[in-house]
Amino acid sequence: MKEKGKETTVSCVECRAEHPLEEFYSQRQAITDVESGVTEIGLLCPDCGRWVHAFYQTPHTKRLAASITRAKYLMNKNRTERSLKAYRRAVQKYQEAFDELQARLRIKVGMVSPTETLGRMVVDIPKVDD
Numbered sequence: 541m542k543e544k545g546k547e548t549t550v551s552c553v554e555c556r557a558e559h560p561l562e563e564f565y566s567q568r569q570a571i572t573d574v575e576s577g578v579t580e581i582g583l584l585c586p587d588c589g590r591w592v593h594a595f596y597q598t599p600h601t602k603r604l605a606a607s608i609t610r611a612k613y614l615m616n617k618n619r620t621e622r623s624l625k626a627y628r629r630a631v632q633k634y635q636e637a638f639d640e641l642q643a644r645l646r647i648k649v650g651m652v653s654p655t656e657t658l659g660r661m662v663v664d665i666p667k668v669d670d
């Protein structure tokens with residue numbers, strides 16, 4: 541992934557086609573393992589349809605992500621040192637949990653195509669802003 545000014549482009553591991561991240565995003569799919577509650581977010585190449593792993597999330601990391609949104613709102617509203625610290629804390633907590641989860645699961649699945657290694661349900665998820 542590389543930055544081109546404001547636009548981030550992603551090149552496909554399969555066909556090498558480059559597309560703005562936005563385009564991959566519109567093709568994204570989530571695969572949820574019902575048993576563990578782990579959702580894998582992946583992007584599909586607009587050219588060849590190759591699945592590209594993006595990241596994992598769990599109800600826990602989703603909650604932490606939501607707490608960032610709340611903290612950000614309060615920070616913008618109150619503009620105090622305290623709300624700024626609370627926001628930074630929320631971001632840090634999320635990043636730690638997120639990194640830990642990615643590291644743990646990528647080792648577990650050996651980073652081979654997760655669609656083949658784990659029996660999961662493919663669901664379409666709505667696009668979210670962050």
Ligand SMILES: [Zn+2]
Nearest residue numbers: 552555585588
């Ligand atoms: Zn491709």
